[in-house]
Amino acid sequence: MALIEARELVKDFHRPRRRTGRFAGLRTLVSRERETVRAVDGVSFAIEPGELVGYLGPNGAGKSTTIKMLTGILTPTGGEVTVAGVVPWRRRQDNARNIGVVFGQRTQLWWDLPLVESLRLVGKLYRMPRARYEENLAKFAELLDMRPFLDTPVRQLSLGQRMRGDLAAAMIYEPPVLYLDEPTVGLDVIAKERIRKFVADLSSTSGTTVLLTTHDMDDVEALCERLILIDHGKVLYDGTPSALKDSYAPHRELVVQLASPCEVVVSGAQTVESRDGVVRLSFNPVETPAAALISELFGSYPVTDVSLQETDLEDVIKKIYAGRS
Numbered sequence: 115m116a117l118i119e120a121r122e123l124v125k126d127f128h129r130p131r132r133r134t135g136r137f138a139g140l141r142t143l144v145s146r147e148r149e150t151v152r153a154v155d156g157v158s159f160a161i162e163p164g165e166l167v168g169y170l171g172p173n174g175a176g177k178s179t180t181i182k183m184l185t186g187i188l189t190p191t192g193g194e195v196t197v198a199g200v201v202p203w204r205r206r207q208d209n210a211r212n213i214g215v216v217f218g219q220r221t222q223l224w225w226d227l228p229l230v231e232s233l234r235l236v237g238k239l240y241r242m243p244r245a246r247y248e249e250n251l252a253k254f255a256e257l258l259d260m261r262p263f264l265d266t267p268v269r270q271l272s273l274g275q276r277m278r279g280d281l282a283a284a285m286i287y288e289p290p291v292l293y294l295d296e297p298t299v300g301l302d303v304i305a306k307e308r309i310r311k312f313v314a315d316l317s318s319t320s321g322t323t324v325l326l327t328t329h330d331m332d333d334v335e336a337l338c339e340r341l342i343l344i345d346h347g348k349v350l351y352d353g354t355p356s357a358l359k360d361s362y363a364p365h366r367e368l369v370v371q372l373a374s375p376c377e378v379v380v381s382g383a384q385t386v387e388s389r390d391g392v393v394r395l396s397f398n399p400v401e402t403p404a405a406a407l408i409s410e411l412f413g414s415y416p417v418t419d420v421s422l423q424e425t426d427l428e429d430v431i432k433k434i435y436a437g438r439s
């Protein structure tokens with residue numbers, strides 16, 4: 115059995131029907147009419163131990179709702195979920211031992227306590243043996259460079275410091291599964307890099323299974339070997355980033371620098387742009403191998419340089435969302 119399994123998962127929310135026109139806000143507030151929003155609509159996936167999976171989708175796609183069902187905070191309307199063999203909302207305490215959770219938008223630490231006290235409370239809550247707790251605290255303090263602010267109250271930490279504290283709190287009791295919901299939102303470039311490195315190390319050294327939701331494609335490029343894309347509560351894609359690029363954007367671009375401007379015509383490639391001796395060619399590498407194209411160019415034109423453009427994952431994903439909205 116996979117470590118995390120969702121089968122035909124559904125979640126409906128009921129909320130007051132929104133009114134329009136004069137006093138719309140007030141009329142919505144007092145209205146007894148309800149409408150149903152299907153936030154998650156038949157989602158299925160199976161995640162094996164040690165996988166690092168990006169769970170992506172536009173705003174309102176149903177990502178956080180799925181994560182909340184995996185953590186046991188929400189009960190599904192339909193379908194099934196097991197995490198390490200446990201049905202999360204039926205056995206919330208057992209499930210909590212198996213998972214670490216970090217929500218980028220809010221902290222799970224005690225606001226008024228020094229960070230180290232918050233971590234100690236987490237250790238106690240999970241009944242960690244003292245020696246093991248001390249060992250892990252020392253390891254995380256080192257890896258996340260937390261020593262300078264371990265004694266600072268959480269409310270005085272910067273966002274980047276707090277996120278590191280949150281990650282330590284989520285992992286100090288060594289759960290096999292980590293859910294990360296927008297872990298780098300609002301952080302500067304250095305802080306983002308530090309979080310990504312920590313997550314990558316955790317995955318490679320401890321074999322932690324990670325499910326990551328993010329709108330930051332650099333997080334995805336740096337970390338995810340598998341992507342699950344959802345929109346309107348349904349899975350659109352489940353596979354590797356490179357297979358996603360190949361199926362949704364099969365064409366690659368070659369940028370050719372010429373010694374003097376001229377028209378370039380080669381078989382198996384179309385000119386996208388030609389300006390000041392720089393020509394951008396589009397081609398399908400399955401039909402026309404890049405090596406054949408480059409050798410024909412060098413044989414026929416005064417080429418001084420060529421470079422192959424990587425397909426941008428963000429562009430591919432934008433295209434997929436745009437095609438559905």
Ligand SMILES: Nc1ncnc2c1ncn2[C@@H]1O[C@H](COP(=O)(O)OP(=O)(O)OP(=O)(O)O)[C@@H](O)[C@H]1O
Pocket residue numbers: 127128129151152153171172173174175176177178179180
């Ligand atoms: N408690 C709730 N009550 C009513 N509707 C809700 C509730 N929580 C979420 N929704 C609705 O469910 C849908 C999915 O929301 P969800 O927060 O899961 O999306 P998301 O993919 O995490 O979005 P984002 O990227 O903006 O965080 C949205 O239409 C949202 O308005």
